[in-house]
Amino acid sequence: xxxxxxxxxxxxxxxxxxxxxxxxxxxxxxxxxxxxxxxxxxxxxxxxxxxxxxxxxxxxxxxxxxxxxxxxxxxxxxxxxxxxxxxxxxxxxxxxxxxxxxxxxxxxxxxxxxxxxxxxxxxxxxxxxxxxxxxxxxxxxxxxxxxxxxxxxxxxxxxxxxx
Numbered sequence: 001x002x003x004x005x006x007x008x009x010x011x012x013x014x015x016x017x018x019x020x021x022x023x024x025x026x027x028x029x030x031x032x033x034x035x036x037x038x039x040x041x042x043x044x045x046x047x048x049x050x051x052x053x054x055x056x057x058x059x060x061x062x063x064x065x066x067x068x069x070x071x072x073x074x075x076x077x078x079x080x081x082x083x084x085x086x087x088x089x090x091x092x093x094x095x096x097x098x099x100x101x102x103x104x105x106x107x108x109x110x111x112x113x114x115x116x117x118x119x120x121x122x123x124x125x126x127x128x129x130x131x132x133x134x135x136x137x138x139x140x141x142x143x144x145x146x147x148x149x150x151x152x153x154x155x156x157x158x159x160x161x162x163x
Contacts, residue, residue, distance in 0.1 A: 074096070075093060
């Protein structure tokens with residue numbers, strides 16, 4: 001008998017309908033054994049991809065502690081990336097030391113000029129604002145100015161950028 005008879009009369013005459021239930025053929029055991037392995041590999045691969053993306057996005061260059069760290073960081077990076085010999089490393093240090101005084105003078109002049117000009121901008125903008133707005137603006141602008149353009153001491157060296 002078919003699962004559902006199309007003939008209404010045949011159902012009425014027998015008084016009941018029967019379902020012919022056939023279960024799907026079971027999968028072979030080999031396929032079942034590989035499903036958890038494939039799922040584990042997929043989860044592991046997704047974890048590796050997500051982890052690499054997070055590391056790549058969250059890695060930032062370390063900010064300079066102060067201006068004077070710049071040349072020493074360049075020298076360390078050259079040593080690490082270029083695998084310098086001892087004589088090359090000594091020569092690199094000699095070149096860095098020879099140029100450091102001129103770089104300090106340029107940096108001091110530039111930072112002093114930028115700081116002076118930006119301080120003037122802060123003053124002029126504060127004059128446009130209400131006293132309360134000016135107070136709030138200065139409380140945010142002055143620390144940023146100090147962070148990015150630190151005061152320069154008498155020796156031409158800037159204060160540390162990080163607090």
